[in-house]
Every structure is written in C-alpha cells, then in structure tokens.
Amino acid sequence: xxxxxxxxxxxxxxxxxxxxxxxxxxxxxxxxxxxxxxxxxxxxxxxxxxxxxxxxxxxxxxxxxxxxxxxxxxxxxxxxxxxxxxxxxxxxxxxxxxxxxxxxxxxxxxxxxxxxxxxxxxxxxxxxxxxxxxxxxxxxxxxxxxxxxxxxxxxxxxxxxxxxxxxxxxxxxxxxxxxxxxxxxxxxxxxxxxxxxxxxxxxxxxxxxxxxxxxxxxxxxxxxxxxxxxxxxxxxxxxxxxxxxxxxxxxxxxxxxxxxxxxxxxxxxxxxxxxxxxxxxxxxxxxxxxxxxxxxxxxxxxxxxxxxxxxxxxxxxxx
Ligand SMILES: NC(=O)c1ccc[n+]([C@@H]2O[C@H](COP(=O)([O-])OP(=O)(O)OC[C@H]3O[C@@H](n4cnc5c(N)ncnc54)[C@H](O)[C@@H]3O)[C@@H](O)[C@H]2O)c1
Numbered sequence: 001x002x003x004x005x006x007x008x009x010x011x012x013x014x015x016x017x018x019x020x021x022x023x024x025x026x027x028x029x030x031x032x033x034x035x036x037x038x039x040x041x042x043x044x045x046x047x048x049x050x051x052x053x054x055x056x057x058x059x060x061x062x063x064x065x066x067x068x069x070x071x072x073x074x075x076x077x078x079x080x081x082x083x084x085x086x087x088x089x090x091x092x093x094x095x096x097x098x099x100x101x102x103x104x105x106x107x108x109x110x111x112x113x114x115x116x117x118x119x120x121x122x123x124x125x126x127x128x129x130x131x132x133x134x135x136x137x138x139x140x141x142x143x144x145x146x147x148x149x150x151x152x153x154x155x156x157x158x159x160x161x162x163x164x165x166x167x168x169x170x171x172x173x174x175x176x177x178x179x180x181x182x183x184x185x186x187x188x189x190x191x192x193x194x195x196x197x198x199x200x201x202x203x204x205x206x207x208x209x210x211x212x213x214x215x216x217x218x219x220x221x222x223x224x225x226x227x228x229x230x231x232x233x234x235x236x237x238x239x240x241x242x243x244x245x246x247x248x249x250x251x252x253x254x255x256x257x258x259x260x261x262x263x264x265x266x267x268x269x270x271x272x273x274x275x276x277x278x279x280x281x282x283x284x285x286x287x288x289x290x291x292x293x294x295x296x297x298x299x300x301x302x303x304x305x306x307x308x309x310x311x312x313x314x315x316x317x318x319x
Contacts, residue, residue: 002026004076006062007083011185014045019224021054028074032061037188045185062105065112078120081109087189088128091151092279102154110165121173122230123162127284128152137287140243149279172240174230179247179286182306183220184313196314199267209276211255214283216247219301229295247286248299260304264311
C-alpha cells in the first residue's frame with residue numbers, strides 16, 4: 001500500500017514511517033521542518049529511513065500540498081495526517097499560527113485528498129479535546145465542545161472537518177486521540193524530555209500546581225501499533241468514520257513522574273513551584289475499550305519502562 005505521512009520528520013511520524021516500511025508499505029513522507037523545534041533534531045529523526053528504498057522524503061508544507069506535482073505522482077492510497085503545530089501552552093501565546101497550520105493546513109490535506117480521489121485517512125487528534133471533562137476516564141462519546149486552549153480548539157475542529165469530508169466526499173477516516181506520547185525522540189518541549197535536559201544541565205525544573213495533576217502517558221510503540229491497526233481497519237471498510245482514544249488507561253501524577261525521573265537519572269533534582277497554568281488540564285485518562293474492540297489495541301509498556309527507554313535514547317543522543 002502507498003501511504004502519505006504528513007509530519008514524517010516529527011516524533012511520532014518518524015517512528016510510524018519506520019514501522020510502515022518495515023512491514024512492506026511504500027511511504028512518502030512530507031514535512032516542512034517547522035521551527036517549533038530544531039531542523040537538526042528532525043533530520044536526525046529521519047536518519048534510520050534515509051537509505052530505505054520503501055521511503056521517500058519530500059520537504060513540503062501541507063499548505064502547499066495541492067500544488068506539489070511530484071507528491072501527486074505517487075498516487076497514494078491513504079494519508080496519515082500528523083503534521084501540526086503541537087503543544088498546548090505555546091498555542092496560547094500564538095493562536096494564529098495554530099489556526100493556520102492546524103486548521104487551514106488540515107483543510108488543504110483534505111482538499112488534496114478530494115482532488116486526488118484518495119478515500120482513506122488516519123488523523124492524529126489529541127486527548128486535549130477533552131479539556132477539563134468532569135468525568136474520567138474519557139470516552140469518545142463525551143462532549144468536546146468546550147476547548148480550553150487554541151491547540152485543543154484546532155484538534156476538535158479538525159475532527160469535525162474530517163467528518164465533513166467523510167459525509168460529503170466519501171473520505172473514510174479514523175481520528176485517533178493520542179494521550180501524551182513518550183519514548184525515544186520525544187518532542188523537546190514535552191515534560192519528560194524537558195525535565196531530563198534541565199536536570200542534566202543542573203537547572204531547576206518548574207512544577208506547576210501541587211504535583212497532583214496527572215497524564216495518561218503512552219509509549220510511542222503502543223501508539224504506533226494503534227495507528228497501524230487504524231490504517232488496516234479504514235483500508236478495509238466502506239463508509240467509515242470513527243474517533244478512537246489511544247492512551248494507556250493509567251494516569252501518572254506529576255509528583256510520581258518526577259520521582260521516576262529522579263530514580264532513573266540518579267541525579268539531584270532542584271524544583272521550583274509555580275501556580276497551575278491556564279489552558280492545562282488537571283488529568284487525562286483514556287477509556288481504551290473502543291480501541292481494544294475496533295483495533296485490537298493493547299498497550300503493553302509500563303510508564304517506568306517507557307521513561308527508561310527514553311532516557312537510554314537521550315543519553316546516546318546529546319543535543
Ligand atoms: N506527542 C504527543 O504527545 C501528542 C499527543 C496528542 C496528539 N499529538 C499529535 O500527533 C501529531 C504528531 O505529534 P508529534 O509529537 O510527533 O509532534 P512533532 O512536532 O514532533 O511532529 C509534527 C511534525 O509536523 C511538521 N509540521 C508542522 N507544520 C507543518 C506544515 N505546515 N507542513 C508540513 N509539516 C509540518 C513538523 O515539522 C513536525 O516534524 C501532531 O498532530 C500532534 O498534535 C501528539
């Protein structure tokens with residue numbers, strides 16, 4: 001199968017491309033090396049793919065997808081759309097940029113698919129759409145119409161956009177709501193990566209709130225297993241639209257996350273406390289029964305093991 005992966009040089013995208021070519025799919029990856037974090041880091045993410053004949057990389061912005069002739073010539077069968085401006089707190093500082101990439105950009109991806117007759121989509125949504133849902137674990141049928149950050153707003157809007165293209169133009173899609181993904185190559189802005197870097201550099205880490213906020217950390221290979229299963233599902237189905245959580249169903253409090261980092265790094269951790277930040281949610285916790293049922297999804301990696309695997313990668317990849 002020929003698959004276009006947007007955001008291929010990113011954390012999740014680069015892992016996905018590796019797994020896809022390993023199982024024999026032909027992959028065209030695109031990325032514009034958005035400056036949210038360094039180009040060098042993203043180029044390093046692609047190193048394992050550079051000599052693989054099943055992988056082609058094209059530097060392109062999703063906003064320019066429809067006018068890129070060489071991408072059209074690949075005649076892909078399915079798109080996995082992961083390119084986005086990610087991150088909750090930066091979206092509060094620059095909402096316009098999130099609007100442009102995530103909303104206008106996703107519109108361009110959907111229109112590219114419509115114009116090229118590509119009928120199958122897997123979209124990378126986010127647990128952020130749940131905001132401060134009063135009830136946890138979060139189920140896909142809960143109301144997500146009260147986004148508490150511009151990033152969450154764009155992802156919730158994207159899910160409606162994919163529905164619209166499904167309803168009107170027959171583009172089948174699976175929207176996967178990822179819950180905080182951890183593992184090698186994790187984005188440098190995300191807490192675990194950031195904390196290890198600060199601890200290594202002898203800097204204090206900032207704790208927002210009292211340490212009780214919790215995240216349903218999910219190991220990247222578990223997320224990839226869910227994406228691969230979603231690709232296989234949407235490929236087989238006719239007239240299909242679903243939203244599915246990919247999480248771990250095991251929220252870890254911030255205080256425990258820091259304990260694990262302290263144990264693994266064996267370094268002293270200096271902490272600075274700050275009030276909880278607007279836009280951040282108290283807890284994320286995925287109900288994964290739908291993913292288990294539809295995708296056979298079964299996350300296997302305990303949090304501690306995921307952090308340890310990240311740390312081994314981090315030590316062998318100095319900035
Ligand atoms: N990492 C997580 O914990 C997490 C959680 C929920 C959802 N997600 C979603 O999963 C997807 C991948 O996230 P990630 O953590 O790998 O982020 P990432 O930033 O590492 O990867 C995203 C990639 O998209 C590229 N990109 C950005 N704008 C683009 C544009 N206009 N055109 C082409 N490429 C562009 C970036 O250069 C980057 O390489 C994103 O859609 C993100 O919102 C991630």
